[in-house]
Amino acid sequence: MTAVLTETDTAPAAAGKQQRRRRASGRLAVVPLLVFVAIAFGIPALAMLNGAFTVEDQATGATSYTAANLTASLQGAYLTALVGSVKLSAVSAALATVLGLPLAQAVVTSRSRALREAVLTASGVLANFGGVPLAFAFVATLGNSGVLTRHLGLTGKGWNLYSFWGLVVVYLYFLVPLMVLTITPALDGLRSQWREAAQNNGATAFQYWRHVALPVLAPSLLGGLVLLFGSAFAAYATAAAMVGSAVPLVTLQIADAISGNVLVGQENVALALSLDMVLVAGLVMVVYLPLQRRSARWLA
Structure with missing residues (x-):
């Protein structure tokens, strides 16, 4: 015992x-x-x-x-470039979110498994396709002497690839697929019982999306928007190869400051600009992580 x-x-x-x-x-x-x-x-x-x-x-x-470098990075052309990057990233991310959501919904509701796998595989490839090859592809297609530009007469209609909106179109090429990959798991988490319950109570499809689906998807959508913003904000090679200094961007200003194209001895100002980017990226992560946790709790 x-x-x-x-x-x-x-x-x-x-x-x-x-x-x-x-x-x-x-x-x-x-x-x-x-x-x-x-x-x-x-x-x-x-x-x-x-x-x-x-x-x-x-x-x-x-x-x-001293804080002179940080002060200089928030003045003049450097501040213009920082604001330009934030504006370009925000517009591109917002448009990619609006375009990517219905595309992802079409993939999720499709009965063809092959189509779903093909779209998701293509999205995974296109989301990582950027840099000089992407810039060259758009220049050859929609540049001043591009195939579609000459065929459709886009120059006479005011189209200019080497501008803010031209860069937005190029960024959408990899941001929309990234949004599809980001929001598809959240769309998969929407339960069919929710739609059936809404229909049984007389709700239309619009009312279901307005009062049920979108509120549940809101954290995932906002998290995807923040993720797309960060991806566009950090992009460099595509813009450098396509627009050069035509569109003021903070990544291009950092490259110019490091190479001495603006003023000699501005390398530390470039580091201050990099610190500004890190702070913006840190703010993006502070917003993104709580949204990700909240969406995971709703769709678990």
Whole structure:
């Protein structure tokens, strides 16, 4: 009897030790990831932060810490470029959200499994297709001497690919597929019982979407909008290859400042502009993560 009681009493202690060992092994498994993040992201971030607040005297070579670079990054042409990037990203993300939602809904409600897989696979490819190849494709198609531009006479109708709205059209090429990939899981989470209950109570399709589907999808839609904004805000190669300095963007200003195309010795101003971008991206993540958690709770 005593032995039985002893085994019973020691069982919780043994289970507790085993659980603590599992937790310790789990923490150790994360160490390589933390080391990689510290090396790949932490060191560059600290170097950028240090350079953004450092000014070098051209005469003596002495360095000092000041907020002059950050102040300069929020004035004049730099501020115009930052505002231009925010405006371009916001407009592109909003249009991609509006266009991507019905396309994703058509894919989700389609009875053809092959069509669904084909659209999602194509969206995965197109969402990552950018840079110089994308710029060249649009220049050859919709540029001043592009095939469609000459065939449809778009130049006489006021079309200009190398402008703000031309860049918006190019950005939609990879933002709409990204929206399809982002919102499709949320659309899959809409239960058919909700639609049936709405129809049984006399609701039309418009009323169902207005009062049931869209309120449930709102966190996912806003999260997708924020994600698209961040993707467009960080894009560089496509705009650099297509419009150059015709459209003021903060990524292009950073490249010009680093290469000395504007003024010599503006490298630290470029780091300050990069810090501005990091702050905007951080704000995007602060908004995106709570929306993602809320949408996951609704659609679980």
